Amino acid sequence: IVTENPEAIRIKMAELFPADITGLLYELETPEARYLINQLDTPLGAEILAALDPNERREFLEAFTSEEISRYVNLFDSDDAVDLLNEQPIRVREEVIALLEDREQARFILDLLHYDEDVAGGLMQKELVKANVNWNVNQCIEELRKQAEDVEKVYAVYVIDDNGILLGILSLKKIVLANKDTKIERLYDKDVIFVETYRPAEEVAELMQRYDLDALPVVNVQGKLLGRITIDDVIDVITEQANSDTLAMAGITGDVEEDDTIWQQTRARLPWLLVGMMGGILAAKFISFFEGDLKIIPAMAAFIPIIGSTGGNVGIQTSSIILQSIADKTGLDISVWSRLIRMFAVASINGLIISGIVFGFNLLIGNELQLALVVSSALLSVVFLASFTGTVTPIVLDRIGINPAVASGPFITTANDLIGYGVYFGLAHLLLHL
Amino acid sequence: IVTENPEAIRIKMAELFPADITGLLYELETPEARYLINQLDTPLGAEILAALDPNERREFLEAFTSEEISRYVNLFDSDDAVDLLNEQPIRVREEVIALLEDREQARFILDLLHYDEDVAGGLMQKELVKANVNWNVNQCIEELRKQAEDVEKVYAVYVIDDNGILLGILSLKKIVLANKDTKIERLYDKDVIFVETYRPAEEVAELMQRYDLDALPVVNVQGKLLGRITIDDVIDVITEQANSDTLAMAGITGDVEEDDTIWQQTRARLPWLLVGMMGGILAAKFISFFEGDLKIIPAMAAFIPIIGSTGGNVGIQTSSIILQSIADKTGLDISVWSRLIRMFAVASINGLIISGIVFGFNLLIGNELQLALVVSSALLSVVFLASFTGTVTPIVLDRIGINPAVASGPFITTANDLIGYGVYFGLAHLLLHL
Numbered sequence: 127i128v129t130e131n132p133e134a135i136r137i138k139m140a141e142l143f144p145a146d147i148t149g150l151l152y153e154l155e156t157p158e159a160r161y162l163i164n165q166l167d168t169p170l171g172a173e174i175l176a177a178l179d180p181n182e183r184r185e186f187l188e189a190f191t192s193e194e195i196s197r198y199v200n201l202f203d204s205d206d207a208v209d210l211l212n213e214q215p216i217r218v219r220e221e222v223i224a225l226l227e228d229r230e231q232a233r234f235i236l237d238l239l240h241y242d243e244d245v246a247g248g249l250m251q252k253e254l255v256k257a258n259v260n261w262n263v264n265q266c267i268e269e270l271r272k273q274a275e276d277v278e279k280v281y282a283v284y285v286i287d288d289n290g291i292l293l294g295i296l297s298l299k300k301i302v303l304a305n306k307d308t309k310i311e312r313l314y315d316k317d318v319i320f321v322e323t324y325r326p327a328e329e330v331a332e333l334m335q336r337y338d339l340d341a342l343p344v345v346n347v348q349g350k351l352l353g354r355i356t357i358d359d360v361i362d363v364i365t366e367q368a369n370s371d372t373l374a375m376a377g378i379t380g381d382v383e384e385d386d387t388i389w390q391q392t393r394a395r396l397p398w399l400l401v402g403m404m405g406g407i408l409a410a411k412f413i414s415f416f417e418g419d420l421k422i423i424p425a426m427a428a429f430i431p432i433i434g435s436t437g438g439n440v441g442i443q444t445s446s447i448i449l450q451s452i453a454d455k456t457g458l459d460i461s462v463w464s465r466l467i468r469m470f471a472v473a474s475i476n477g478l479i480i481s482g483i484v485f486g487f488n489l490l491i492g493n494e495l496q497l498a499l500v501v502s503s504a505l506l507s508v509v510f511l512a513s514f515t516g517t518v519t520p521i522v523l524d525r526i527g528i529n530p531a532v533a534s535g536p537f538i539t540t541a542n543d544l545i546g547y548g549v550y551f552g553l554a555h556l557l558l559h560l
Numbered sequence: 561i562v563t564e565n566p567e568a569i570r571i572k573m574a575e576l577f578p579a580d581i582t583g584l585l586y587e588l589e590t591p592e593a594r595y596l597i598n599q600l601d602t603p604l605g606a607e608i609l610a611a612l613d614p615n616e617r618r619e620f621l622e623a624f625t626s627e628e629i630s631r632y633v634n635l636f637d638s639d640d641a642v643d644l645l646n647e648q649p650i651r652v653r654e655e656v657i658a659l660l661e662d663r664e665q666a667r668f669i670l671d672l673l674h675y676d677e678d679v680a681g682g683l684m685q686k687e688l689v690k691a692n693v694n695w696n697v698n699q700c701i702e703e704l705r706k707q708a709e710d711v712e713k714v715y716a717v718y719v720i721d722d723n724g725i726l727l728g729i730l731s732l733k734k735i736v737l738a739n740k741d742t743k744i745e746r747l748y749d750k751d752v753i754f755v756e757t758y759r760p761a762e763e764v765a766e767l768m769q770r771y772d773l774d775a776l777p778v779v780n781v782q783g784k785l786l787g788r789i790t791i792d793d794v795i796d797v798i799t800e801q802a803n804s805d806t807l808a809m810a811g812i813t814g815d816v817e818e819d820d821t822i823w824q825q826t827r828a829r830l831p832w833l834l835v836g837m838m839g840g841i842l843a844a845k846f847i848s849f850f851e852g853d854l855k856i857i858p859a860m861a862a863f864i865p866i867i868g869s870t871g872g873n874v875g876i877q878t879s880s881i882i883l884q885s886i887a888d889k890t891g892l893d894i895s896v897w898s899r900l901i902r903m904f905a906v907a908s909i910n911g912l913i914i915s916g917i918v919f920g921f922n923l924l925i926g927n928e929l930q931l932a933l934v935v936s937s938a939l940l941s942v943v944f945l946a947s948f949t950g951t952v953t954p955i956v957l958d959r960i961g962i963n964p965a966v967a968s969g970p971f972i973t974t975a976n977d978l979i980g981y982g983v984y985f986g987l988a989h990l991l992l993h994l
Contacts, residue, residue, distance in 0.1 A: 267736055280732070298714070298732040298733065299704070299708060299714050302701055302704055302732060303708060317577070319577070335792075336579045340713070358769075361795060361798065364795065365798065368798075372884070373880055373884070375809070377877050378877055384885040384902070388906055391881070395877050395906065396909075396913065398873065399870070399877075400917075403866065403914050405865075406863075406869050407918065409865035409866065410866060413862040424858070424861075426861075427860075427864065428845075428846075428851070429840075431844065432841065434868055435839060436833070436840065442810045443811050449806075450806070450817065451818040468818070472825045472826050472829065475822070475826045475830075476829060476833055483834075484841065487841055536873060
């Protein structure tokens with residue numbers, strides 16, 4: 127693909143959208159990709175670097191000098207610049223900041239580096255257009271003209287007082303339609319939704335979704351306007367949140383990606399495997415109490431798997447539906463009781479169908495009626511019990527402030543396995559008079 | 561909360577944001593909520609109705625007459641209007657359209673009703689501002705003034721030729737900064753990303769995320785501009801997609817919510833429970849071949865659960881990580897071989913730790929060395945096999961065009977259970993010379 131003819135590359139790349147060039151880079155080896163980037167105009171190169179996946183970018187930038195990096199970071203939005211620098215070793219980070227030509231950008235970056243990634247301050251960018259409440263529309267347009275190059279997407283102009291306190295918002299639409307001499311004071315909208323720097327990222331995402339915002343101004347505790355969060359950054363938060371919940375349900379702690387190191391992956395996966403193992407050991411210990419029974423009716427052992435898997439499946443299905451309800455903050459607040467009643471209704475139908483089929487199967491293959499009865503009534507009980515734990519566990523975890531997705535998957539499965547074996551062997555011991 | 565004093569309610573509600581009133585409605589009974597809505601100004605009421613959850617809204621609107629509904633729908637964005645009407649019985653739908661005062665709105669709605677919900681045409685709204693390429697900026701501002709009331713968020717003006725064919729885009733920022741007499745021809749950006757009406761919703765979401773778009777114009781096959789899709793609708797698509805993948809992994813088909821009917825929930829859950837049951841029956845049939853062995857060493861039965869649960873847990877962890885990689889279209893294209901090698905490295909560490917601990921436990925509780933060896937080597941094999949199926953299954957399903965999330969959860973668990981029991985009893989039969 128790379129013909130190594132600089133002029134040809136430059137022309138070809140100019141025809142593509144930056145996001146497409148990013149896609150192309152993933153297909154190339156690092157030295158080729160670096161060569162390609164260096165052939166491009168610096169603004170285009172910067173846009174591409176900003177869009178790269180963090181893991182890819184870290185590896186990729188190892189081949190770059192701090193001077194080269196600073197040339198690109200100069201042109202980044204401040205929030206993207208901070209993201210890139212946070213991926214770098216401290217030495218590189220400080221060199222790049224020192225080398226930045228745009229000293230305002232350097233100041234922006236130093237401001238933003240204070241904030242954690244997962245609060246509003248860590249999501250915001252410093253680039254925005256603000257106007258003093260005492261200006262008129264013409265002054266506002268002048269300010270817009272000055273900032274136009276730095277602020278890629280404007281959305282709206284924020285209105286502040288002499289002390290920089292956020293007063294309101296003025297949409298571009300209003301500016302276009304207004305008379306040039308009108309005072310901003312008479313034009314702007316005082317109902318502005320804003321967020322403080324220390325608010326968690328999830329709250330920001332919820333706020334912007336709830337009020338359908340394209341951009342959200344960020345203020346400090348005094349109400350001074352510090353930056354803004356744009357909708358594209360929030361989409362990333364939403365996607366990551368969904369990802370990490372799915373991983374949590376699958377028994378993986380933290381944000382693991384396939385290209386993380388083997389050690390990172392092991393650390394993320396081992397804890398829940400150990401929980402499952404402990405459950406298995408407990409089950410073994412428990413079943414061994416019934417070794418006498420098994421010696422008499424070894425056919426009992428054959429139904430251990432179906433008891434365990436049915437409990438596990440019903441528990442995961444139930445908890446997933448409850449989790450979805452909990453996550454959907456806009457939804458109706460359903461009482462625990464009406465939740466349980468619904469779950470039990472569904473459990474009755476599913477449980478009767480499954481235990482009925484298994485009962486038929488048992489008679490068909492010639493097992494004794496009594497064993498068939500024990501297996502099917504154990505199955506029915508397991509469906510009910512798993513529905514119960516699947517409903518209650520996420521609700522309880524949520525109430526006591528633990529992310530319910532984290533503990534639901536493996537925790538519920540293990541609990542349901544143990545309960546299921548208890549019911550099964552208990553019933554067998556009683557009904558078969560062992 | 562509801563004091564039944566109309567004036568007091570109106571004043572109180574005027575102080576709140578529409579989204580907050582929506583939240584309040586969920587807490588009220590239907591008659592109260594209806595009373596509240598009717599007290600509000602129609603535009604405010606319309607905004608609130610547009611933001612309601614579809615299920616809630618359907619129930620809620622049953623108490624309204626078609627005249628009342630049409631008064632609100634009159635003020636909706638066309639895409640929201642279509643969503644609301646699609647929830648209604650056909651009779652109500654036709655009555656409301658016939659009663660709409662705004663005939664342009666009625667025409668918009670009839671146009672949009674043709675499209676499926678899950679394609680670009682079903683996501684778009686007809687409200688947008690377009691300008692002829694031959695106009696100057698002043699004419700464009702005039703058009704903007706005319707449309708300003710209907711188009712809530714403008715983002716940009718779309719530039720078309722005399723036949724309505726989309727030529728390009730003109731940002732509001734450029735309009736603000738331009739000289740009023742400049743021809744649009746000289747100002748607009750020809751590099752516009754657009755989508756055809758029949759493209760699937762996921763493709764729209766990917767496109768808008770990839771190119772960081774706030775709005776995406778929709779054209780027909782001839783390239784004629786028909787509407788636009790705004791970013792807030794795409795956030796809904798992304799959220800729903802994530803939800804339905806999580807549900808699919810938990811063994812639930814289709815989009816089920818907690819407040820769906822019991823029959824809908826049963827239908828969504830039963831199929832995968834039956835798959836699990838079939839797996840359980842197969843396992844039972846399989847284990848029954850070894851009844852003779854179990855009669856001799858009943859302690860073997862005690863380790864059936866740990867074999868099954870370890871296989872299930874490892875399989876789900878592995879497939880979740882692979883699923884995440886597959887879903888992340890921007891990611892590096894990793895070869896199947898390098899994926900397997902990584903997975904095997906992680907499996908070795910986890911497998912050795914778990915089988916080591918279980919080996920120690922077995923010796924500790926006084927089980928025979930041979931049984932302990934069988935259990936631990938079966939565990940180790942199960943970890944490897946589950947890692948293999950967890951890696952390969954989603955990749956294969958994805959390649960043959962099945963949503964890998966749908967089949968991964970219950971399918972992999974069932975397969976791993978069966979493989980695990982096979983390895984366990986096979987090894988036992990061989991090593992214990994039964």
